Amino acid sequence: MDMTVTKDALRLRLYRSMMRIRLLEEEIVRRYPEQKMRCPVHLSIGQEGVSAGVCEALAPDDQVFSGHRSHGHYIAKGGDLGAMMAEIYGKADGCAGGRGGSMHLLDVDAGFLGAVPIVGSTLPIAAGAALTNLMNKKNVVTAVFFGDGTVEAGVFHETVNFAALKKLPLLLVCENNLYSVYSPMAVRQPQGRSIAGLARAHGILSLEGDGNDVEAVYRLAQQALAHARGGHGPAFLEFSTYRWREHCGPNYDNDIGYRTSAEYEEWRTLCPIERLHANLLADGHRADELAALKAELQQDVEDAFAFAEASPFPNAGTASDHVYA
Amino acid sequence: MPDNPSARQLTYAEALREAQAVAMERDSSVYIMGLGVPDPKGIFGSTLGLQAQFGADRVMDMPLAENAMTGVAIGSALTGLRPIITHQRVDFAILALEQIINQAAKWHYMFNGRYKVPMVMRMIIGRGWGQGPQHSQSLQALFAHISGLKVIMPATPYDAKGMLIAAIEDDNPVVVLEHRWLYHIRDAVPEGYYTIPLGTARLVRQDKNAAVTIAATSYMVLESIAAARLLEQQGIKTEIIDLRTLRPLDETTILASVRRTGRLIVADTGGARFGISAEVISLVAERALANLKSPPRRVASPDYPTPSSPALADGYYPRGPHIAAAALEMLGRPIDPHMFDPPTDRRLDQPDNTFSGPF
Numbered sequence: 001m002d003m004t005v006t007k008d009a010l011r012l013r014l015y016r017s018m019m020r021i022r023l024l025e026e027e028i029v030r031r032y033p034e035q036k037m038r039c040p041v042h043l044s045i046g047q048e049g050v051s052a053g054v055c056e057a058l059a060p061d062d063q064v065f066s067g068h069r070s071h072g073h074y075i076a077k078g079g080d081l082g083a084m085m086a087e088i089y090g091k092a093d094g095c096a097g098g099r100g101g102s103m104h105l106l107d108v109d110a111g112f113l114g115a116v117p118i119v120g121s122t123l124p125i126a127a128g129a130a131l132t133n134l135m136n137k138k139n140v141v142t143a144v145f146f147g148d149g150t151v152e153a154g155v156f157h158e159t160v161n162f163a164a165l166k167k168l169p170l171l172l173v174c175e176n177n178l179y180s181v182y183s184p185m186a187v188r189q190p191q192g193r194s195i196a197g198l199a200r201a202h203g204i205l206s207l208e209g210d211g212n213d214v215e216a217v218y219r220l221a222q223q224a225l226a227h228a229r230g231g232h233g234p235a236f237l238e239f240s241t242y243r244w245r246e247h248c249g250p251n252y253d254n255d256i257g258y259r260t261s262a263e264y265e266e267w268r269t270l271c272p273i274e275r276l277h278a279n280l281l282a283d284g285h286r287a288d289e290l291a292a293l294k295a296e297l298q299q300d301v302e303d304a305f306a307f308a309e310a311s312p313f314p315n316a317g318t319a320s321d322h323v324y325a
Numbered sequence: 326m327p328d329n330p331s332a333r334q335l336t337y338a339e340a341l342r343e344a345q346a347v348a349m350e351r352d353s354s355v356y357i358m359g360l361g362v363p364d365p366k367g368i369f370g371s372t373l374g375l376q377a378q379f380g381a382d383r384v385m386d387m388p389l390a391e392n393a394m395t396g397v398a399i400g401s402a403l404t405g406l407r408p409i410i411t412h413q414r415v416d417f418a419i420l421a422l423e424q425i426i427n428q429a430a431k432w433h434y435m436f437n438g439r440y441k442v443p444m445v446m447r448m449i450i451g452r453g454w455g456q457g458p459q460h461s462q463s464l465q466a467l468f469a470h471i472s473g474l475k476v477i478m479p480a481t482p483y484d485a486k487g488m489l490i491a492a493i494e495d496d497n498p499v500v501v502l503e504h505r506w507l508y509h510i511r512d513a514v515p516e517g518y519y520t521i522p523l524g525t526a527r528l529v530r531q532d533k534n535a536a537v538t539i540a541a542t543s544y545m546v547l548e549s550i551a552a553a554r555l556l557e558q559q560g561i562k563t564e565i566i567d568l569r570t571l572r573p574l575d576e577t578t579i580l581a582s583v584r585r586t587g588r589l590i591v592a593d594t595g596g597a598r599f600g601i602s603a604e605v606i607s608l609v610a611e612r613a614l615a616n617l618k619s620p621p622r623r624v625a626s627p628d629y630p631t632p633s634s635p636a637l638a639d640g641y642y643p644r645g646p647h648i649a650a651a652a653l654e655m656l657g658r659p660i661d662p663h664m665f666d667p668p669t670d671r672r673l674d675q676p677d678n679t680f681s682g683p684f
Contacts (some may be wrong), residue, residue, distance in 0.1 A: 097437030104435050113403070114436060118427050124393040125428065128400020135356075135382060135406065155423075158393030165388065322438040323472050324573075325496035 010056070011280055012293075014214045017052035018273050019294055021045075021072045024081060024301045028088070031305065032250040037088050039101035042117075044072035046212075046244035049272030050175050051076035053217025054143060054237070057225055061111065063133075063142040065126040068103050068117035069175075069243070073145045079107035081300060082307035091311035098314045099322075113142075119180075120146065120153040123172070127159050130168040130234075141228045143171040149180035151195050152188055160202040160234065167233035171224055172199065174238045175211060181247045182258040199236035211239030212272040215279075242267035332513035338370035340482035340514045341447075341503065344489035345372065345409065347518050349379050352407060355493055356383040358394065359411030359447070368411055369449070369508050395421035395446070399429050399498075402444040407493060415448040415502065416459045419467075429498040430473030441496040445489070450504045450543070450594060452642070453674040454682040457633035463595040463626065465542065468500045469571040469604070475499040475523055476571040478594075480546040482512035484569055487521035495523060504544040504594060506676040526575035528582070529565035537588040537652045540566040540579055540605055545592040545624075551645025552592075555664065556652055563652070571601055579605060580613050587618035590651050592643070597625035622651040639673040 025043045032041065044051065051072030055064065058077070066073040074084060080095065087094030088102045096104050103117040113129060116122055126144035133140045150156050151174065163170045174195055178185055189195075199206040205227050209220045217239060224235035244264065246253035254261045280290060335343065349355045357375065359368065363386055367373030376384035387394050391412065398408035412418040418425075425446065432440045451461040469476045475497050479485040485503070492499040529546065530553060537556075541549040546567045553563045564582045568575070583589050589609055591602035602623035609621060624643045632638050646664045653660050671678045 096435060096439075099437050100435045106436055106439065108439060114432070114440075116428065118423065121396065121423065121428055124396025124424065125400035125403070127393070128397040128402070129404045130400075131397055132401045132404040132406050135401075155393050155396065158388065158390035159396070162388055162390065162393060162397060322434045324475075325433050325438070325441040325443075 008283060010218070011215070011276060011283065014052050014056055014218065015273070015276050015280060015290070016293065016297065017056060017076050018048040018214060018276065020297050020300065021048045021051060021075045022273055023294070023298050024075060024304065025071060027301050027305060029245070029250040038090060039088060039103070040248050041088065041102045041250065042069040042071075042248050043245050043250065044069050044243065046267065046271070047175055047177060047241045048072055049214040049217055050145075050173065050211040050239045050241055053214045054145075054173055054221045057218050057221035058111075058141070058143060061140050063126070063129055063140060064112050065122040065129070065142070065144040066115040067119060067122060067146050067150070068115070069147065070105050070115035070145070071102070074105045074107065074112050074115070077107070077112040078110040079105060079112045080110070081304035083107065085304045085308035086311045089308040089311070090313065091308055092314040093307070093311035120150045120155040122146070123150070123155055123159040124162075127163050127168055127170055130163070130170040131166065133169055134166065139229065141169045141171055141225055143173055145173045145175065147180065148174060148176040148178065148185065148195060149188065150174070151198055157202070160199060160204065160236070163234040164202050164204050167231060169228045170234040171221070171228050172234060172236045174236070175241055176238055177241050177243045179243070179247070179259065184258070194238070196236065196238040199238070204234050204236055205232070206236040206238070208238040211241035212270045212275065214272050214276055242270075244268065333516065334511045335482050335514040336370070336508065337482045337485050337503070337510050338508045340486040340512070341371040341489055342373060342375065343514070344486040344493070345375060346378060348490050348493040349375070349383065351518065354405060355407045355409065356385070357409045357411065358385045358387045358398070360387055360389060361413060362386055362411055368413060369505070371508070372411065391417055391420035392424055395424035396428065398444050399424060399432070399442060402442045403432060403440050407443045409445040409447060409493060411447040413449055414451050414460050415464050416462050418446065418448045419464065425468075425474070425498070426471050430471045433497070434473060442498050443496045444498050445492045445501060446498065447501045447503060450502055451684070452504065452506050452544070453676065453680070454684065455633040455635070455638070455674065456631065456684070458630035460684070461631045463502075465502050465571055465595050466600040466604070469601065473498070474572060476502065477523060477569060478502045478504070478543040478571060479569055480507060480543050480567050482510060482514050484521055484527070486514055487519050488523065488569065490518065491520040491523050494520065499523070502543065506544050509676065509679070524570050524573040524575060526578040527567040527569055528578065529567050531564055532562040533585070535562040535564040535586045536656060537561070537590060538564045538566065538582040538586045539590045539592055539648060539652075540568055541592040542568050542571070542601060543594050545594050548643070548645045549592050549648055552648035552652070555645060555649040559653075559658065561652065561656065568601070568605075574604070574608070576608055576612075579608060583609050583613050584616045587616055588652070588655050589617065589621040590648060591621070591623055591625070592648050593623070593625040595626060596628060597623040598628055600625055619655040622655065624648045624651055635672065635674045639667070642673070
């Protein structure tokens with residue numbers, strides 16, 4: 001993929017991808033108080049660099065699974081925006097027909113195979129999809145996104161052990177945003193032990209980088225994917241990043257006592273979108289050109305919300321459908 | 326079940342093995358994993374030789390990681406394979422409850438029918454020879470509580486083969502609970518392919534003069550047959566239903582039999598409280614109460630874990646005489662206390678005197 005994409009075209013693609021996530025989630029923030037989106041939302045504003053960088057490096061046929069904070073991964077993999085918003089609005093045209101809500105997105109055609117909010121649960125499921133690809137000799141890599149808390153769960157170690165054993169074409173992407181809900185790293189993991197090191201101890205390729213530098217994310221993802229695609233087994237990526245808004249919901253929560261405004265402000269200066277915006281300007285792109293691109297993406301977002309609002313609610317009589325295939 | 330005495334006989338374990346071989350030959354997407362599947366013991370004989378026949382990619386051992394490996398099975402099932410994951414004890418499978426309940430049972434529903442989860446989870450119920458609190462639980466009620474799962478308990482070699490093939494072909498996650506004390510039972514089993522539809526109970530005995538219906542699960546079907554013989558000596562006819570699928574439950578067969586006999590005993594290998602027996606009796610209370618001539622009875626495990634010592638465990642398991650006694654009480658007939666005397670040909674911690682441990 002890299003050979004055919006110039007550096008400038010790549011930067012523009014990464015910018016579009018991150019901006020699409022940011023604008024859609026900012027629109028959720030604006031409209032959430034209307035109380036029409038009646039399900040929890042876990043926003044990834046501030047963390048768009050990991051979603052965009054990794055998914056840009058994936059091939060269209062590659063597969064993605066995710067967890068509770070999945071909007072960015074779904075959008076970056078090319079998930080349909082209208083179906084996503086209709087799902088969050090609980091509508092019939094939602095990607096899960098209104099059965100899942102924000103925490104159960106999927107767009108199989110785009111290669112986004114599903115998200116669930118039980119931390120760590122999609123790791124072995126992604127490994128199972130990778131096993132299918134290995135058995136069927138398909139040149140497909142399965143990626144799974146998760147947070148720093150996941151490495152504390154037994155299922156993480158069980159999955160990495162099996163993936164290493166079978167040399168599965170699996171990419172494990174850890175977004176380390178320092179908090180599990182409101183619990184900081186210091187109360188959950190021993191000081192001085194790295195998450196990437198935990199994965200390395202299982203005997204697999206493990207790399208770490210700045211998740212708010214989208215181009216660095218892209219390069220590391222390419223390296224990891226070449227490894228996984230080459231039959232060398234799974235690869236692990238740990239990216240440092242930061243969620244700007246509250247764990248669940250549209251607001252800021254720097255005032256409730258679990259983290260400081262100073263910490264937030266420091267991460268705010270590391271905005272992955274603003275950093276790439278500066279690079280694009282330095283490349284010679286004009287501010288009004290980038291503003292026009294943003295306006296075009298905002299229109300996509302407006303269309304997605306309009307689609308969701310216009311979609312009917314599912315018929316209550318269908319609630320017991322699809323218990324058994 | 327064929328009754329031809331000249332027909333080929335297989336043990337329950339051999340019937341399970343043959344079911345998997347038949348299914349794997351018919352469908353290349355079927356594969357097996359489980360701790361010890363290819364080892365020299367071959368899951369008490371039920372997977373012996375399958376790796377030699379189908380290769381190590383399709384018949385594999387696995388790490389000691391029940392939860393993640395169940396997730397791996399789910400992920401492979403969502404993407405086109407048909408896994409069979411095997412646990413040598415039910416007690417080990419409950420390490421995987423997160424994946425079974427939150428994931429396997431939900432993906433079809435919560436993604437609006439977009440996915441199917443065609444997978445089989447084989448779990449063995451241990452008993453006897455001091456298996457104790459964590460090697461002999463009979464947890465069918467726990468699994469049967471979960472919508473989205475199917476739960477089956479074949480009691481004969483014929484059913485074991487036909488129902489396991491049906492489970493492998495089913496597009497839903499199916500929990501197969503196999504009682505260790507059934508593994509050596511022999512029965513006529515046809516060669517080749519056949520299936521028994523999931524969701525159908527089997528009327529083991531039907532009699533228009535029957536005074537009581539005994540609905541039983543798994544090994545308790547054999548105890549029910551023993552009870553029926555005891556009752557017959559006193560001129561009491563019975564109907565016996567082998568429930569064999571717990572979810573979906575064959576309500577029609579249960580209700581029809583109770584409407585004929587007017588009395589119901591449910592004999593289950595699991596606990597009585599909040600159990601399968603409670604569910605079956607609730608069904609009858611809601612739909613056929615007017616047909617009942619006496620209160621229904623549960624003959625199931627007591628409300629404490631299985632102890633190991635034979636001195637403690639012998640009283641844990643209800644037997645044919647306990648089922649017969651429940652029927653006699655219902656009918657207001659006297660009960661001979663010698664009826665409960667232990668058998669003379671075996672100790673109570675053995676299914677028969679050929680079984681001498683260790684597990």
